[in-house]
Amino acid sequence: MKLPVFSSSACLRTSLTVGVLAAAALLAACGGGEGDKKVATQVAAKVNSGEISVHQVNFVLQRQQGLKPEQAQAVSRRVLEGLVDQELAVQQAVDQKLDRDPRIVSAIEAARRDILARAYADRLAEAATAPTAEDIKAYYDSKPALFSKRRIYGLQEFNIEANAEQKAALQAKIPTLRSADELAGALKAAGIRFAGRNVSQAPENIPMGFLDQLAKLNEGQWVVVATPTGLNAALLASAKPAPVTEEAAKKAIEQFLLTDRKRKLVADGIKALRGSAKIEYVGQFAAAASGPADAGNAVEAPAVTPTPPAGASDALDASALQKGLSGLK
Template structure:
């Protein structure tokens, strides 16, 4: 995005602390003493510490979509990254930065995230591959994604506004002149906003808004409420690019499998909560009444299922 009036944000913690988390993540993932592995696994030595091929491969596994012709270059880059991290780890120990309370808190948070994610992934293994009938039903139930799929050229305004300003901004955005006048209006009235232009196929749009986009004509706008204002999206134009079932089937299968995993994980968390004693104290005491009736936080299962949560392509 190209911000028109976006105030600068200052980092709340020195950049070195963020680097420490990445460094220790790699350290926890694979570093061990040289006596515990054969020399054939060692690909580099940094002072007295060895780096193994397993650490290199672990980094490569995080790079999805890596083509075979990119593998050699990516492997070399991964090794250089590990060498830089090892140098930082060794220096960090010398200056005792690993004992900094904030660094230790971040390391513990990272550890909890890794362990809980591993559990969720294990629970999600109970999901089964969707049937052909389920895939076919999803294909037919979502024509905007497949048979009537469109590619949209959009203009977007993410606008900060007070409750008292919302009606005026919404009226201006829906006046039919948003493409020409909305930016000028926002600037003239000192609104803070981000403006962006993009070309997006249907599968890259929010699922809950896709039906609205499918009905929109060129030049029409969609206004979505946000916590601090509004998101205004204008359809400049669109073109029809349908996708047949045979091409869409693998993506639909993966999407439905991921959704099944998320439901299994959410049900498991709900059962764990029901079987446990959870007591909220202090300023969170009133939260107990609402927590039981609400679904598990998105963060609890986000990323636990393989793939992503976007619409199938």
């Protein structure tokens, strides 16, 4: 059985209904039903010298979506068994003094900071107001490529490795080519490395900047985008109309606009905190602090975002749109 994994977003939500169901199921399983003389307890299980509480079980259950009342007792039992396994592992870790390992201490502190920061972000995000019908319509009208003029794109894509001179020549040449085979032949003749593929893409799965260019094309035309290592080129082989009405997209747009407002509230809040805080960079970071951050390499950095994280401000989250379009063909 897998050990439960606790996420910061789950820490910040409560579910009274599930909590009551879980507590009732556990008490019933322990003989706490009506007419039983045993005293109700908040302890769900004792593991050696440790204990697992009903609250711990409830905490895990709060993250279970769509839990039905008749499922509560069985799910509670499975959760409890997982927590027993976890408690046994924790006890062994403490016995072996793993909790004193500098790497473990750092990981625990990092998790604590992340939970607290996201809790504060959630508090800021609570002030976000729900979008109005006018807001939803305005967004729908502003993104015809996603909605009223939505198309399913058949693309022949090329990821091309090229130096500055080759890029300039290819950017001028590619739009004049009549087929993907012509481009592939030209690249092979020039000894330029590339990878090609044929794909079918819905607009909600395409970056907005690229989609804006695709939406203007007719079948047989190219779109070419420069990259740090060369070029991305795509021939529009087919474009099948697949419009979506405002009513069908309403829920998806509403969710996107709400999460985007939350994101902006958090960003503005953190910006205000930076403006009023005394921040001093020292050591090797002192000199670098005066210049822009290096964005050349993608790195994982701590982030403060509302829960769940919001999508980009200029694009509709693909899963949100797909959910909003469920049932449509």
